[in-house]
Amino acid sequence: MVDNQAGGKRHVDAIVIGAGPAGLCGAIAIAESIGDGTKVLVVDEGIEPGGQLPKQTHKFFGHEGFYASVRGFEIGKRLVDKARELGINFLMQTTLAGIYEDSIVAYDRNSNSVSEYTADYILIATGASERFLLFKNNTLPGVYGAGAVQTLMNQYKVMPGKSFLIIGAGNIGLIVAYQLLQAGAKVKAIVEATSKIGGYMVHANKIMRLGIPILLNHTIISALGEDRVEGAIIAQVDGKFKPIPGTEKEIAVDTICLAVGLQPSVELVAQTGAEIKYISELGGYVPVRDENMKTTVNNVYVAGDLSGIEEASTAMIEGYIAGYNIAQKITGKDMSEKITNMKNELVEFRKGPFAAKVREGLKKMGISFPGGGYREEIQQMPSSLSRLKAVIECPQAIPCNPCETSCPTGAINTGGNINGVPQVDYEKCTGCGICVTKCPGLAIFLVQQREEHSIVGIPYEFLPVPEKGSSVKLLDKNGKYVADGQIDRVMINRKEKTHIAFLKVPKGMEGVVRHFEMSTVSEESQAYICRCEEVSRNDVEKLIDSGITDYEEIRRVLRIGMGPCGGKTCRSVVLQIISEKTGVPISESRLGAFRPPVIPLPIDAIVRYAKGVGTDE
């Protein structure tokens, strides 16, 4: 730990804000290159370092060089261990409260104390915050953001409810749904306003084969309940996302989980004076930066979700790029080789169709990445498989390849680019099943046609582990019952926790059966924009109608964003309403000011610090 000399500013070569994958990799790159971790300080407000990673119990996508197919929390641990080995200092449970003209101020909420720093370089990797959704009764207890659900469930081991409605079928909604199911909760449905699943098909398939409906062209209209959520009303929407009268449906749930997207947390980077721009493809307001991750302020760098909502893998690479660039300036040594290598990694990652938005967004900053150049053909399952072989059902070009890199016989390839659709060389495949347990999409099955029945091996991550010989109901890829079957055997994988359950299925059904159910398993405009100040959509619309159309004007009349959250949730919602009503796109409306501190700073802590008394008396 850095010891706080009360009252005095401490100087470090580089301060890294945010200990997510981006910040950690950036800090590691700097420390490694300058050969002294003690000159690098990482500040994070979380309890443990890792950012989003400790919340993630699923295996990550990407390639194994960047920890793909390792579970999220495990990646975090490995990076943190490495950083600590290098001697990097961490200030945890400490919010970087503001970047002032004269210093960088951190607030440690544990000891209720503030400290001041100066740094030659600042790497900001504050990630993203969740978007909020307007619907009636959205302030009822029982309405959570996906991040909060994950934190409670995966970090604190507390279930926020028993039965869930999930809003949003992007990767986060799909993954949270799966994690809830793993934790034993019910998921009644996932509703998605657009006409397609935004997340990866492999993630959606994991949910669908468990029988969870994904309702496209649907939205939530209202939460139901007196003191807490007891249900929800959902409805179908038209092409303009307006609910279609008469299609309303009531669903009984005790928890509503919002997974409607992330927006970069730009407050701090904006305080440095760096230029901020609205680029919807990157998630909203983002700092303008060059291909070395440098912002328009010379010694301020950014990386990760802050610079555009993407993935842990790209966050890590961006962290390295920023870190090596900073190290290059600190040491004066030429790091261009390492930087170029990392840039090439990014190019590979961003070729795929899911990166198209990011490519578009970056183009608006004058940074171009090529698309395409990967395989898209999907391999058909061979008609006869007399020996146990891997069957891959991974139909989209996604930046992922642990199947390829994990196969001991080299039987799987993605066709030269990480985004390519994988194919199996059936000459080489021995049916060992390693790829099945490595695939983060749970998209690989093992299939064998026998005389009297067929065998289907299914990746299985639920408890209890089924017993050999027990009879089960066989389900298809939509979770529909298709036949009765039996557990032939189970391959237990204690380390990775992805077991393989081998099912006996009727002949001809080897391409159909994708899950099973054990017999023991039971079946089953008053919306507030600003929660802090209780401002409704109606209030905002009335003001806009009266001719007050500037975010800053509206904000001050209605006191939006003046509560404890500092506008983190409501800013984008208000901008959205302004844009809807005035027809001016958000990208053309003016960005309001971001003022320090980013969290309320106790006067007491400042006074004690200023007088040199240190921590709590």
Next chain:
Amino acid sequence: MSEVKGAYNVCIIGGGITGTALAYSLCNLGETSVAVFEKSYLSSGSTGRCGGGIRQQWSTKNNVRLAMRSVELFEHFKEDVGTDIEYYQGGYLMLSYDEEEAKQFEKNVEIQREEGLDVEILTPKQVSERYPYINTEDLVLATFCQKDGHANPHKAVIGYAQAARRMGARIYTHTEVLGIDVQNGKVVGVDTNQGYFKCDAVVNASGPWSKQVSQLVGVDLPTESYRHQIFVTEPLENFFPMMAISFAGNFYMRQAQHGQFIMGQGDKDEKPGINYNVTFKFEKELTVKMVKLFPFLRNLRIMRHWSGMYNMSPDAQPIIGQSNIVNNYFYAVGYSGHGFMVAPAVTEALAELIVLGKTTHTDISYLNVDRFANAEVEKEKNVV
């Protein structure tokens, strides 16, 4: 010259309290061919960043009169202008920690009383009896005027702007005046980033930018802008009705309608120039000082910290009037940190000057820029 977009009798540069109140005052006199040009959003300048204090306890007769007329207008704001601006006459408590200053305060009170202002002089004991939550250590004396108070500056600007719009004025936001067209010693139009507008008179109400805007007309104004920082805490139940202010102590503080405490201080080391950054030094200095005087603050947290500009004049009094170099050029600038409170009276007088050629409610001739031509400059002492 860019495309002609319109013609108005009066073009006002600046959408702060001065610009919008003037638009309203002109309309009130029947002059509705008025345009306000604001380069950003309404109240984006000093007004939206200010403390909102409204006081009449000044050290010169003229300033007391001007302030008293303003208070009269603030008292009728809701009926006249049609907006609730959180105006509250909770009083101003002026605390003196300096013997010499205290003597001056007593003299000021005499002048104020002569003008009919009801002001009390309080001993430290009286202060601590009345306000047990104030630490009166080192206090020499205090003065108090119940009729002083505060209001929400942003709401005042929006209120004036909406009223002016209803009466026919046009308000152009995100429209920056880039040039002022002067021909034969007369302003004939203004050039903006949204086009050219013809006009018969132009008013400089550009706050921090007063000097630069005046240069567009070719008239020098002796103003400089200095940063002033200010922060606001989380809310408490309302119990602190007045604005507390001290010149020797260098601070002011009030509790806003929603319960937050707003406070600021001046910094002698500030350099002139526009600077909207904030410093942590300010938070350290001000919290240490304020916690000593108002111990209850210790348990609060700072929510937001921002800065604004004081447009200073050489004698710390506003510069208001009509140019004698370019005849149809008017200015209302250099408020030196108290432009919000006097704006209603100042703009009433200025509107009269523009429309009637003379003032009828308040005399503002002493605020004309020509006063600096005289060697003697009487400095207003009551400023933070």
